Amino acid sequence: MSGWLGNHLITQIGILVNDIEKVSGAYADFFGLEKPDIVVTDTADMAKTRYNGVATEARAKLAFFDMGSVQLELIEPDHQPSTWRDYLNEHGEGPHHIAFVVEGMKEKIMLLEGKGFPLQQKGEYTGGRYAYMDTFKELKVLVELLENDNKV
């Protein structure tokens, strides 16, 4: 009963926004949290971002809030091709994905692709990597896989 990911614990909710400074300020006020530093995803040489199978220079500004066992991630994408930019253009601002920690990223991606869920975007970050699987048609939200090299 562990499912295709081997994990069903939601670890993150990702929300697309046009103005991350403004929205992160609104979250900080509403929930009484410190306004987090805004970080920018790595440049293409480090992030190795691929969107729909093609390398992309796309980057995004990110802000993270710890809200219980779940992290809320705000994402302001740039205008290069990415799941973030296309989803924002199509759906407007709002939630984009729920994320799950996995082990064996390559195998999980292959398994899901075999089940009919294409890899939409993947990339690297310091200490790990992510993959957005196109689960929207079936689950009505994208699923992000996160694999971290140093497990705590």
Add this chain to the structure above:
Amino acid sequence: MSGWLGNHLITQIGILVNDIEKVSGAYADFFGLEKPDIVVTDTADMAKTRYNGVATEARAKLAFFDMGSVQLELIEPDHQPSTWRDYLNEHGEGPHHIAFVVEGMKEKIMLLEGKGFPLQQKGEYTGGRYAYMDTFKELKVLVELLENDNKV
């Protein structure tokens, strides 16, 4: 630093769908979870649902999945006026709200209305009550307040 709700722990993510049977089956398969019973919200005499200040007969089919400390709620609304129906018509299928448990529902609603976040919809369920606050413009997702009479 506790914020206006006195709580910043996300307890639920609500996702609007057109066909709850199909989508709940997809979640069960994907995450290796049992397909939950689909429940229907109470009739208007019991639920006392009000949307934008007006009583409504609106009901919805609901299905809940436990996904860590967060519950994922699928919502298939009927065609009576509700936040569910209007949001679904406007945004299409996808995430609608994040929910937080509160104490003192009336005071919390008044506090948030004073901060510029109008009450959008409220109603009763067995053992408690809910309120959707219109936080979309600022937080890019609706915030639902949940108040339960018997705390565990």
